[in-house]
Amino acid sequence: MQIRPATPQDKPAMIALLKKSLGEGLIPKSEALWTWKHEQNPFGASFVLLAEENNTIIGLRAFMQWQWKWKGNLYKAIRAVDTATHPDHQGKGIFKKLTLQQLELCKQQGIHFVFNTPNDQSRPGYLKMGWVQQGRMPLKFKVTNPIALAWAVAFKKGKAGSTAEDPTPVQQWDPAVFKLMDRYTNTDNDQLQTVLSTEYIRWRYADNPLFRYNYFTDFENFLLIGRIKSHSFTRELRLVDCMLFNNASSDRHINSRISRTILPYCKKNKIQVISFSGQQYQLNRSALSWMGIIPVQNRGPIVTVRDLNMSEQFSSLLNINNWGYSLGDMELF
Template sequence: MQIRKGTEADIPAIVELLKSSLGEGLIQKSERLWNWKHIENPHGASPVLVAEEDGKVVGVRAFLKWQWAYKGKILQAIRAVDTATHPDYQGKGIFKKLTLQGLEDAKKDGIHLVYNTPNDNSKPGYLKMGWVEQGRMALKLKVNPFAYKKDKLPVIPDQNWVRLSAALPQFSNPISNTGQIHTFLSPEYISWRYQNNPLFDYHFLSDHRSFVLFFRIKKHSFGSEMRVVDLFINDAVFDLKAKKELNRQFREVSKACFLTSASGRHFELVGKKYPVFGFIPVVNKGPIVTLRNVGLPDSEFNALVEASNWGYALGDMELF
């Protein structure tokens, strides 16, 4: 069996392997999704490793590139995401071989850390390979009992992406003024992540001048969820009038949703910029976050293990 770097020529076989190993599930597998996620990413193309036997791709491991800004430094990170082993080859240690080779390659390529949000089944394997558990993501929640099990979807305001694109350079993440870790922001990143996402339909609230709030609507058995994934502000003009307009637009959408959610860390740090979320306190009920040091001094990595040093929004950590 050969472990080698994946190429674009492998993509059809990789997609078929993902389907045969994982099924379609909630996230459909396709070449379009793979290309958007692993090639078009403005943070950089994903390092991909495949296991090959007799000319057949029987295992794959992809690491999504991400850039985090922290104390004037850009942290080069990868997220352990798409991985699969053909059903006929499971139990032969392919996952571990691909992961360890990926870590070795990452160190040579100047990557600082790996992060991911494993489930209960995969977490023990990561911990054995040197990952460290940070804890569960904090969430800020708003509940509207009047929308319980209501089928009516919220009315989405006009989505003029062309107009918004012209305004994007004016906006910044309010976290950038707090010193906490946040995604390195660019208009290209925002367009890639939300406008051109082939997996989910993302929407925005904005006055095209002082704020833009990105969200998506997710259907549940209990009704709709408004998932607030990012909030960007133009501090120079975000005043009381702008905050009232953000609240107005937010109410129009959230009133049709039983649940509204946002990152607890983001909300705790810049809650005054957020629309009104109600009285429910921040709760640590999100996915478990794990980290793996690759190329940082221990003192710098240990600081990253502390959740209090992070200011991620849901859009930074959402699986896609």
């Protein structure tokens, strides 16, 4: 078995392997999606290793590049994302070999750390390879229509739950949104935050081929991004990112301005629940008091991290108070 970096010519075979190994599932496998996700990322192209035997690709491991800003410093990270092993070659340790070799290559490239949110089935394997559980992602919730939600839960009680993207047509992204982002700078605070830019917002949300994201803004002081998630018993507005401009966090009127933008949208679209990252909520609390009194709860996915070049600073990544991640930073796509 040979392990080598992927080349552009490998793309059709890689997509075929993903389909054979994982099926289509909720996220379709296509060359267009791969190109958007792994090649157009403004943080840089993904690191991709392949396992090959008899001129046939039998294993794949992709790490997506990411960048965080913390206390004025830039940290390069990778997200452990796509992986696949040919069904005829299971049990040969291909996943582990590709992952460990990819980690070493990324370490040589100066990447600081790895982060991801593995599920219960894959998490034990990551922990054996040196990943550490940072904790469960805190979430902030607001119930916009308690009566409708209680009725829906009671009516659906005992039935199998399901989730799906909402069919509500996405709004066209106004170019003024990107002009607004041209003025945005990450503040130097005590929590890690994704490096946000016009290019990132366009790639991650506006041009996302998987999910339909909408934005909420006054084109001057704030920009929030979200998508509707339909469940078997409710409709959720998942707010995935929040940006404030012009020192808006110190404006005592900003809270009401944001609520007057978002809450009528929820009423119109019959949304019963709003979800938001608990860490990002704490960062912007003065502008988000309209989210109500329900406490932040540890109900999100389990975040795991692994050191590459952080050294003594790695222990700081295990303290959840050092993170200001958004739902958009951690949701799978």
